[in-house]
Every structure is written in structure tokens, then in C-alpha cells.
Amino acid sequence: MNLKLYNTLTRRKEQFEPLAPPLVTFYVCGPTVYDYIHIGNARVFIIFDLVRRYLNYRGYRVRMVQNYTDIDDKMIRRAREEGHTVAELADRFIDAYKADTAGLLVRPADLQPRATEHIEPIIQLIKKLKERGLAYFSGGDIYFSAGNFRDYGRLSHQATDELLAGARVEPGEKKREPLDFALWKGKKEGEPAWDSPWGEGRPGWHIECSSMAMHYLGETIDIHAGGADLIFPHHENEIAQSSGATGKPFARYWLHAGYLNIEDRKMSKSLGNVLTVRHLLKEYDPRDLRFFILSAHYRSPLNFSRELIAQAAAGRKRLQEFVDNLYGALAGSGEEAAAPEEQIRTALAAARRRFSEAMDDDFNTAGAIAAFFELAREGNIYLQKGHPYNRALLEELLDFYRERNELFEVLKIRQPAPPDEEVLRAIAQREEARRKKDWEAADRIRDELQKQGIVLEDTPHGTRWKYGEATGIK
RNA sequence: GGCGACAUAGCCAAGUGGUAAGGCAGAGGACUGCAAAUCCUUUAUCCCCGGUUCGAAUCCGGGUGUCGCCUCCA
Structure with missing residues (x-):
């Protein structure tokens, strides 16, 4: 095992060594279910699903948890706008999430807990933080005292005084220091609320992830992942809450996916350029979208445009043709081959090596895809050299793509229809x-x-x- | 203002010390009745200026540019 991954915490590639191999505990921040997911979300979910698959492929036993944030300010606002309850809104967009990610061929996490179904563990965690002097009660809310947590800022690599320079306490807020954040929000009129030792209220955003991650995966988890924009404050706050409560490291490796821009501009509601997965799937084959996303390294910024999707699709088509042609060639194959095999066998071995080396190097999917292409070229050369082909060799080539496509899922590996x-x-x-x-x-x-x-x-x-x-x- | 990332051919994109993977598009060629598919050939002063080194796209310093975070955001 020689898997290296880039850890945001240390800002370097590190040898991956899970705490209790072969088990790998893996937490990914999931969607706030107040709207349809967009292509930027899709990148995150596709990438980390692939990470999970690759770890499994490498022999680890991965336990993957991804939450649904089904209660927060955005949920409440949107529910109010639409005249639904928050729970109804959540149900609706959880269904949409499942449909959209399935459409993208993303496999669900092993567990997908909802924040509202974990109020009790959240309350217990807040209690613990209060006991440790890291949380205080103020005007019906509970806040985390960031200044009392020594390592605050370590993940985002910002000194607390520098963070303070850009932050301030808005008038009307009840927190004492600008970097403090809500663990529990007291009930306001018309909002969903749960009982707690501090009266009725609801959990803050960050606490749910800390709570659910530790509840299902233990106090120290192996990998925690999400979009790059979650580094601060979300993940910083998760660390503060979790380590603050346990005195132990929270996550050992932090993985963050880069942004996806739309035609060189940040995707945002105000620019009106948000592309939902739902919309894109009507227009594009999910494999083209996946191939496009996986053609760049997951930490690089990625630009989305129709032109670029078309480029990716044209490349993917080449690979699809080759795999289809392998099936076609099986019809003209036997034990004895006419064509020399040395070159293609060398290429097959090289492609296997190259694929693994690329993926072991912080999930370099672009390099891995190059291995697909290089083998396809050599394979086509072999197919041109004349049948009969060596059946066992063709099967080996097919297996190469079949196995790796279980990870990437960018091709259709399927028997052609029976002769019509x-x-x-x-x-x-x-x-x-x-x-x-x-x-x-x-x-x-x-x-x-x-x-x-x-x-x-x-x-x-x-x-x-x-x-x-x-x-x-x- | 603070912190950080990135800058590789027309386009996309790997590559972190030994003279540049892969793909798309273009051009030419082979094959072909045509088409499709495929193969071959072809396109890079690696943003600029210094430095370290026998040797740098790769390390260091300084520029320039783009983008991100510092506030809800995948």
C-alpha cells in the first residue's frame, strides 16, 4: 500500500494510514436539502464516491457517512417562502437528492443520517462542551467560545487575530466574540424546535456534523471531506467542537474538492448561472458529465461550459468505441491468434501500472484516464493486425476496463445485443x-x-x- | 488589508530536479466504392526576471496576472 493523499490540515501529501486497517472511517458533508443540487455539488459527490470506491478497491473496508442538513436558517426561510413545513421541504429535496445523484451514477453512502433525527446526541455533545468551559449560554442560545479552543484556525491556517480582523459581532447578536458560533439556537416564533436543557430550540449548523460523525464513526475518524468552501468556518468549527469535547484529534485526513466555475465565473444565485444536476441530466449522458469532472484533478478549479463538455464527450466516445469493438472482436477470436501479442501485452501491463500509480498519488484521475487512452490505442493496433484474435487476451483487455470502470463509471461495459x-x-x-x-x-x-x-x-x-x-x- | 491557490500547445489537462503524459480541435497521410471506425505524421522559448544546481516546468527570491477564502455557500 502506497496511497498518498493531500491533507488540508498539513498542506502536504501524506502516506495514508488508517487508524484501524482495513477499516476506514469516512465522513462527507452532505447537502442542505432546501433546493436541487447543482453541478458544483455534483463534483463533490462524484469525487468522494470515487474515493470511497478506490479505497474499497485497494482492499480497505470503508464505512462512509454523509449527512443531510435538514434544519438550518436556509431551510426555515425556504419552507416559509413555499408555505411548507421544514420537514416537508426536507423530505422533498432528500428525494430529489437521491434521484439526482442516482442519475449521476453516484452510489449512496453507507449511512445518510438526518440532523433532525440526532437531536439527542447533539444535546449531549453541547453539554460536554459546556462542562469543559467551551460553551456558554446567552439570551436563549448556546455559543461555542472559539477563543478558549487553542487550536482554532489550524485547518484554515489563519491566526485567530487575523480571523478577527475580518469578523465582527453584528448588532443584536448575542455572542461575546466575533469568532464564536451558535451550537444551539433558542426557538423563535414559528420555527421548528426540540426540547433541551436550555429550553426549546434547534441545533446550529456545525454541531450536527461533529455529532453525527462521532456518533457513527468514533471520536477520531480517518477521513473527513467536503467542498473547499467548507474549510472555513464549517470544518474549522467542527474540529473545535469535536476535539474540544473529546480532547482527541477529530479527523486525521481532511480532503477538499476544488470549485467548479461556470464559464469562468463563480456559480451563484445572484449571477443566475446555477446549473442544476436535474437540468443537466436532461441534456447530457451522466457518463459524459462524470468523464468531464474526472478529467481534471479533484483539487483544481474546474471550469464548466458546453464546449468543454463536448470535448470530454468526444474523448469518452473513443474509449466507448474501443470497448464496444472488443466485444465485436470476440466474435472473431479463438485459441490461436494471428496477430503478434507482445506489444499489446506490454501496453496492458503498463496501463495497469500507470493507473494505479496515478490513483495512488492523491487520486490523480486525469493520469488514470490517460492510461485508458494509451491502452485503447494499442488495443486498436492489435485489432487491426488481423483476426483470429486471442480470446483470452481480449478478455483481459475487457477486464482492465471493466474493473476500473467499476470505479470511474464512465463507460458502458455491456455485451452487444444478440444477433438480430x-x-x-x-x-x-x-x-x-x-x-x-x-x-x-x-x-x-x-x-x-x-x-x-x-x-x-x-x-x-x-x-x-x-x-x-x-x-x-x- | 490578512491568508492561500493557480499560471504547461488553438482548447482541456498530467507531470515537483534529468531536456515536456493523455485527450479535443486543426492539417497531411494510410485504409475505404463512399461513410464510419482505426492507425501514422504534425503543432510547446512550460507567464516574466534573477538565483541555486552538472542539470529546473519542477527548488529559492522578486515581479505580473487570474482566482479563492476571511460572511451563508459544495
Whole structure:
């Protein structure tokens, strides 16, 4: 095992060593369920789903938790605007989240707890912080006293006095110091509330993640991940609350995904350029969206535009063609191969190595994808050298893509449909026409099949057919 | 103002000391009745200026530019 990952906490790549291998405890900050998720959210969920898959692939047993924030200011505001209860709003957008991420081929975390279903552990955690002198009661709310937590600012690498320079206490706020933040908010008229030792109220935003992460994964977890914008204050505050309560490190590795911009501009409601996953999935194949996102390193900023998606789609198509052609080639394969195999076998070994090295290096998906392409080129060369092909070799090539596609899920690895009598008959007719150099008839048959979604390709070894949608852009 | 990231071909994007992966697009060629697919060839003073080194895209210093965080935000 030689997996390295970039830890925001130390700002360097570190050897990954989980606390209790093969177990890896993994917490990802999930959505606030007040709206549809957008393409920027999608990047985060796709990336960390892939991280989980890769860890599993490397032999770890990953326990992944991702929360739903189903109570906070935004939830309350939106529910009020729409005339629903907060719970109704949450149910609706949790369903939407599940549908949208499924559409993106993201696999759900092992556990997806809701904040409102964990009020009791949250209260216990706040109690502990009060006992330790890290929290205080003020005007119906409970606040965390950031100044009393020595390591505050360590994750975002800001000294507390520098953070203070940009912060202030708004008039009407009840906290004592600018960096303090609410752990519990006293009930206001018309807001959902739960009983607590401090009266009715609701949890603050940061405390839910601390609570749920430790509740399900233990006081020190291996990996904590989220979008880069969560570094401060959310993750900083999570550390303060968790370590403050336990005296132990909270998370050992912090992973943060870079931003996704829209046509070189930050995506924001005010610019009106928020692209929802729901909308994009109507227009694009999810594999194209995934391929696009995975074609850059997860920590780099990534720019989204239709042009760039088209570029990615064109590249992905090449790989899809190759995999489809491997299946086609199996029809003309046997024990004895006509073509020399040394070159392709060398390429296969190199691709395996390259893929693993790239992924082990802080999940370098762009490098890993290059391995897909390099092997495809060599594979195509092999296929051109003439059948019969070595069946076992073709299977090995297919396995290469099948196994890694379990991680990336950017290709359709599927057996072609069984031979269609009608199609075969049409192809035979066309062959006959071509032999007679009756190009008009031959082209008519090809066009006819095309309309039915069947694409014909003439190769030196005969005519090959496949479904048009196999490689088309949705 | 404080903290930080990034700057590689027309476009996207790897590469952290040994003279530049991969993809898209373009051009030319091979194959082909045509088409499709595929293969081959072709395109980089690695933002600028210094420094360290036998050797730097890679390390150090200084510029310039872009972006982000410091406030809800994936």
C-alpha cells in the first residue's frame, strides 16, 4: 500500500494510514436539502464516491457517512417562502437528492443520517462542551467560545487575530466574540424546535456534523471531506467542537474538492448561472458529465461550459468505441491468434501500472484516464493486425476496463445485443450488393438501418454492426 | 488589508530536479466504392526576471496576472 493523499490540515501529501486497517472511517458533508443540487455539488459527490470506491478497491473496508442538513436558517426561510413545513421541504429535496445523484451514477453512502433525527446526541455533545468551559449560554442560545479552543484556525491556517480582523459581532447578536458560533439556537416564533436543557430550540449548523460523525464513526475518524468552501468556518468549527469535547484529534485526513466555475465565473444565485444536476441530466449522458469532472484533478478549479463538455464527450466516445469493438472482436477470436501479442501485452501491463500509480498519488484521475487512452490505442493496433484474435487476451483487455470502470463509471461495459436475424439478413443483402458494386443499393440499406439505430462499419474482416446510441451523445 | 491557490500547445489537462503524459480541435497521410471506425505524421522559448544546481516546468527570491477564502455557500 502506497496511497498518498493531500491533507488540508498539513498542506502536504501524506502516506495514508488508517487508524484501524482495513477499516476506514469516512465522513462527507452532505447537502442542505432546501433546493436541487447543482453541478458544483455534483463534483463533490462524484469525487468522494470515487474515493470511497478506490479505497474499497485497494482492499480497505470503508464505512462512509454523509449527512443531510435538514434544519438550518436556509431551510426555515425556504419552507416559509413555499408555505411548507421544514420537514416537508426536507423530505422533498432528500428525494430529489437521491434521484439526482442516482442519475449521476453516484452510489449512496453507507449511512445518510438526518440532523433532525440526532437531536439527542447533539444535546449531549453541547453539554460536554459546556462542562469543559467551551460553551456558554446567552439570551436563549448556546455559543461555542472559539477563543478558549487553542487550536482554532489550524485547518484554515489563519491566526485567530487575523480571523478577527475580518469578523465582527453584528448588532443584536448575542455572542461575546466575533469568532464564536451558535451550537444551539433558542426557538423563535414559528420555527421548528426540540426540547433541551436550555429550553426549546434547534441545533446550529456545525454541531450536527461533529455529532453525527462521532456518533457513527468514533471520536477520531480517518477521513473527513467536503467542498473547499467548507474549510472555513464549517470544518474549522467542527474540529473545535469535536476535539474540544473529546480532547482527541477529530479527523486525521481532511480532503477538499476544488470549485467548479461556470464559464469562468463563480456559480451563484445572484449571477443566475446555477446549473442544476436535474437540468443537466436532461441534456447530457451522466457518463459524459462524470468523464468531464474526472478529467481534471479533484483539487483544481474546474471550469464548466458546453464546449468543454463536448470535448470530454468526444474523448469518452473513443474509449466507448474501443470497448464496444472488443466485444465485436470476440466474435472473431479463438485459441490461436494471428496477430503478434507482445506489444499489446506490454501496453496492458503498463496501463495497469500507470493507473494505479496515478490513483495512488492523491487520486490523480486525469493520469488514470490517460492510461485508458494509451491502452485503447494499442488495443486498436492489435485489432487491426488481423483476426483470429486471442480470446483470452481480449478478455483481459475487457477486464482492465471493466474493473476500473467499476470505479470511474464512465463507460458502458455491456455485451452487444444478440444477433438480430433481420439485421444480419440486411447486412448479407448489402454484402451482395457491394459485391456487384451496386453502391446505391448498399447505401440505401445502410441508411435504412441507420434510421433504426443500427450503425454499420465495414472492416477488412467484414461488416460490423452496433447500436447507434452506443456511442452517441444523449 | 490578512491568508492561500493557480499560471504547461488553438482548447482541456498530467507531470515537483534529468531536456515536456493523455485527450479535443486543426492539417497531411494510410485504409475505404463512399461513410464510419482505426492507425501514422504534425503543432510547446512550460507567464516574466534573477538565483541555486552538472542539470529546473519542477527548488529559492522578486515581479505580473487570474482566482479563492476571511460572511451563508459544495
